[in-house]
Every structure is written in C-alpha cells, then in structure tokens.
Amino acid sequence: MTPKDNKSETKQTSARAAAAAAPASSMTVCPECGKETDKTVRNVCPECFGKKLNLFDLPEVLHARVCQRCGAHYYKSKWEDMGTPDEVAMLTAEEHLAIPDGIENITVGMHPVARSPYIYDVLVDVEGDVDGVTYYKNGKVEVRIKREACEMCSRRAGGYFEGIIQIRANNRTPTKEEITECLKLVEESMMAQLKKGDKLAFVTDTMTFKDGADVYIGSSKAGKHVCKHIIEVLGGTVAESYTLAGMKDGKDIYRTTFAMKLPEYKKGDVVYFEDKVIEIKNCGKRVTGINLMNSSNFFIDGEHFKNTKLLGNTADAQEAVLVAIEEHGIQILDPVTFETVTIQKPMGFNALPGSEIKVFKTEYGIFAL
Ligand SMILES: [Zn+2]
Ligand SMILES: [Zn+2]
Incomplete structure (x- = not known):
C-alpha cells in the first residue's frame, strides 16, 4: 500500500x-x-x-x-x-x-x-x-x-525415536572412516528431510561399537531416505523390520529397525574371483572394478560375486623400481626379493625406467597399479 x-x-x-x-x-x-x-x-x-x-x-x-x-x-x-x-x-x-x-x-x-x-x-x-x-x-x-519448546523439539529432548539404523558391514567390520562417512551421510539426509517438512527428521542418539554404529532417529520415514542415500554412495543393502513399541491415541506404535550392511568389499580392495584379480571400484548392487591381470574393466551383478577372496587393499601397495619397459610387459625389481621380474604392463602405462612405481604383490603375481 x-x-x-x-x-x-x-x-x-x-x-x-x-x-x-x-x-x-x-x-x-x-x-x-x-x-x-x-x-x-x-x-x-x-x-x-x-x-x-x-x-x-x-x-x-x-x-x-x-x-x-x-x-x-x-x-x-x-x-x-x-x-x-x-x-x-x-x-x-x-x-x-x-x-x-x-x-x-x-x-x-x-x-x-x-x-x-x-x-x-x-x-x-x-x-x-x-x-x-x-x-x-x-x-x-x-x-x-x-x-x-515446540512439540518436535520436546520430543527430541525427551529422547523420542521411531527407528534405529544399524550400520554394519557384510562379512567384515566397517572401518572407522566408513562409520564416520555413514554418520555424515545420515546428517546430510536428515537435514534434507527436515527441510522438506519432516519435523521428526533428527538423530536422537548415536552409539558406536566395535562392529558398527546404531543411530536412533525421530522419523522412520526419514530413515528410509537415509538408508537409500547411504546405499547410493557406499553401496550395500538394508532390511527393515518392525517391533511394537506401545500405543498412542488408541493406535499401535511401531519402531523400525533398518539393518544396513555395507558391502563386503570397499573401494581399493583387491579380490581374487574366478581366476581373476580384481581391484574393486564399487561394490553395491553391481560390482565394478579393474581386472589387474589384463587391465580390462570388470563388472558383475552383486549377487553373483561369490566365492571371493580378499587379497588386500591398494592402500597397502608397495613401491618397486621400474627396470625396463617391453612391448607387453614391464620389468621391475620385486619389492621383497629384489629379483628382476617381468609383469603385465597396465593399459596406458607411461612411467620411465629407473622410476618407482606402485605395485601390489599377491600369491597370484605382482600387479602394477
Ligand atoms: Zn451526514
Ligand atoms: Zn522446535
């Protein structure tokens, strides 16, 4: 006016x-x-x-x-x-x-x-x-x-929770870094749900154990989004189960348990599978990586990635001196025995003889990374 x-x-x-x-x-x-x-x-x-x-x-x-x-x-x-x-x-x-x-x-x-x-x-x-x-x-x-205090903040302060997200890993213990990453993803996803209007999208409590973490959350609906978000980023699976937690206004109140399993293998793991040595890139519903034996791309449906053996992680790669480059192979000094050995030349390899390169030694041979 x-x-x-x-x-x-x-x-x-x-x-x-x-x-x-x-x-x-x-x-x-x-x-x-x-x-x-x-x-x-x-x-x-x-x-x-x-x-x-x-x-x-x-x-x-x-x-x-x-x-x-x-x-x-x-x-x-x-x-x-x-x-x-x-x-x-x-x-x-x-x-x-x-x-x-x-x-x-x-x-x-x-x-x-x-x-x-x-x-x-x-x-x-x-x-x-x-x-x-x-x-x-x-x-x-x-x-x-x-x-x-508003209704939601009173609930939050009172320790209200509708669900528990149990973060574990398949056939192994999640690393500290993975737990930290997961908790970060939980926060991120909760904030997004809060902004979308889910007032119960908050974390009531977090407990970390040797084999994972339990996150108590105010909203089961938000919990679904959180698990989806974690799986998108880190892979893995989730199974939901419900337990009766009491009654409110004549209605049954259920609590949801989200049993999350991070994938068995994480990025950088080197895995033996069907006569191949695979460096894992992603291990979700679909497993992707590189076959170190011939530098080819590897991918398979997660459910068919069975009878595998973990050989180590590229984070533990060793340095080796590059002696010579041949047409299909490269000569290096074995980092343990210091003998000269010829190994597979990776695709797009461009190091100079005399330099140190990263190699990964396994019982199936030495692989340049
Ligand atoms: Zn008048
Ligand atoms: Zn409030």
Whole structure:
C-alpha cells in the first residue's frame, strides 16, 4: 500500500476521496447531519458513514509462541517454520485482524517495531472501499513473543525415536572412516528431510561399537531416505523390520529397525574371483572394478560375486623400481626379493625406467597399479 501519514495512532476511521466524482446535479441531503452531499454511502453522507464504520478490530495485546530451539512458530494450531521474529509478529497481528464484511479493495499495511527482543509493536493500517468511497484506519497491537519448546523439539529432548539404523558391514567390520562417512551421510539426509517438512527428521542418539554404529532417529520415514542415500554412495543393502513399541491415541506404535550392511568389499580392495584379480571400484548392487591381470574393466551383478577372496587393499601397495619397459610387459625389481621380474604392463602405462612405481604383490603375481 502507498505510504501514509500514520503518525497519529488514533483508531478512527476517516473518509477519503469523498468529494471526488459525481456531478452537482445529484445532490441530496444527508438524513443524519442534514448536510448537502453529492455522494451517499449506505444512504448517508460519507462522513456520517465513516463515523459509524469500524474498518478493523484488533486486540491490544497478542501472544505469539516461538520455539527457542528451532525457531518454529505456533500458527493456526500448528508449529510451523515462520522465519524472523518480525515476521512472527506480523503474522500474529494478521491472524487476529478482523475486517467486517462488505468492504472492497482492502489493502493492509503492517510495520513491526521491536521494543525488546520479545515485545513488538505492530503498526497496522487498513484501507478499503464502501460504495466507491475509500476509508482508512490505523492502529497498533502489542505482540509478546513467548519462547518455549515446540512439540518436535520436546520430543527430541525427551529422547523420542521411531527407528534405529544399524550400520554394519557384510562379512567384515566397517572401518572407522566408513562409520564416520555413514554418520555424515545420515546428517546430510536428515537435514534434507527436515527441510522438506519432516519435523521428526533428527538423530536422537548415536552409539558406536566395535562392529558398527546404531543411530536412533525421530522419523522412520526419514530413515528410509537415509538408508537409500547411504546405499547410493557406499553401496550395500538394508532390511527393515518392525517391533511394537506401545500405543498412542488408541493406535499401535511401531519402531523400525533398518539393518544396513555395507558391502563386503570397499573401494581399493583387491579380490581374487574366478581366476581373476580384481581391484574393486564399487561394490553395491553391481560390482565394478579393474581386472589387474589384463587391465580390462570388470563388472558383475552383486549377487553373483561369490566365492571371493580378499587379497588386500591398494592402500597397502608397495613401491618397486621400474627396470625396463617391453612391448607387453614391464620389468621391475620385486619389492621383497629384489629379483628382476617381468609383469603385465597396465593399459596406458607411461612411467620411465629407473622410476618407482606402485605395485601390489599377491600369491597370484605382482600387479602394477
Ligand atoms: Zn451526514
Ligand atoms: Zn522446535
């Protein structure tokens, strides 16, 4: 709305533009004040109608409830994210602003003024038309912001949880790095679900053990997304099971256990499988890697990747001196025996003789990485 001279905060409705328009030929006499007028509003002159009109009603003091933990605002019987205290003050005033029926072209202006972090004066001005005459009224309301804990934050503080994500690994113990990575992915995914409006998307508690971690979560629905996210990034599987945890409002309450298994092999593991030595790139539903015996790409359905043997991880590769490069092979000094041996030349190999290269020694031979 256009800026107005609203220095006076009297709650009086005034008429504007009353004298505008209408030719002099249609002059009548106002039955209330006896004045001649060329325009009537509900059968009286605009001024007399203005004296009777109350353009809006608003209590003098209003209370707003804001969660001191997450900033949610109790609005229309629900806890909602409402942004800044300024906005909360304005929304509270707007929620209680009562404008009578029959007013047209209504415009409402609000201007919050902070008297303290928790007390706001909201200056309100309203403009609206009746029978083509514009009326205007301003006023103010004091909004007191009460800080408390919203329903979700109370639950969170009370240790509420709907599900447990059990992070383990298939046929092995997950590494510390994997656990850290998983917990990071849990946080990431929970934040995304919280932003999408799942107020229960929080971690209540995390417990780490020798063989993995248990993450207690507020929302089972968010838990599903979390597991999906972890599997997308690290591979693995999840199995859900449900246990009855009690009753609420006559309904059974179930808790969900997400038994996550990180894949048996992680990136960089060197694995013997069907006469091949594979350096694993990814071991999810689909296993991908490089066959170190001939530098070819390797991929197979995860469920067919069986009867495997872990030979080590490329992180444990050794340095070896490159002696010579032949057409199909390279000569190196065995890092253990220091004998000269010829091994398979990897694809795109471009090191110079005399330099040190990374090799991985296994019972199936030495492989250049
Ligand atoms: Zn009158
Ligand atoms: Zn809260």
